[in-house]
Amino acid sequence: MIITNTKRSCPSCKVILSHAGGTLPFLITRMSTVSKESVATVRIYGKTSEGIVEDFRSFYFDLALSSSEAVLKLVLDVITHDHILYGSDFPYASTDKSTGFKQILNNFPLDQELRDKIYFQNAHKLFAKAE
Known part of the structure; x- marks a missing residue:
């Protein structure tokens, strides 16, 4: 969606990536660093590394089963804080798994304002736009 400009072609389409985007946050930081100032990046992907990161940041990321300290x-560090959403993976994950990841997230040091954004405010804003 980033490389083919699908995301830019459909800016009103909001995409939520589950499980903190999987490997995408790691890969996008690596790719943008490796390809910085590269003429080949523009030739191959049709955009600069900054454009790739800008498109990446347009996604939303839920934290379903993804609240380990390293992932958080x-x-x-790399995702715009108003694009991070709480996720439980219910009903697909068992209750003990969802509860365990919720406890890890609850214990992760966050200021209350950011915690509220992640737990409900960001989702409320995202879905309020859909009404």
């Missing part, structure tokens, strides 16, 4: 540090 990366997510909070």
Whole structure:
């Protein structure tokens, strides 16, 4: 969606990537660093590394089963905070798994304003636009 400009062609389409975007947050930071200032990046992908990161940041990322300390540090470092959403993976994950990841998230040091954004405010804003 980033490389083919699908995301830019459909800017009103909001995409939520589950499980903190999987490997995308790691890969996008690696790709943008490796390809920075590269003429080949523009030739191959049709956009600069900054354009790739800009498109990446247009996605929303839920934290379903993805609240380990390492993942949360990366997510909070590379994803716009108003694009991070709480996710439980209900009903697909068992209750004990969802509860375990929720406890990890509850214990992760976040200021209350950011915690509220992640737990409900960001989703409320996202879905309020859909009404």
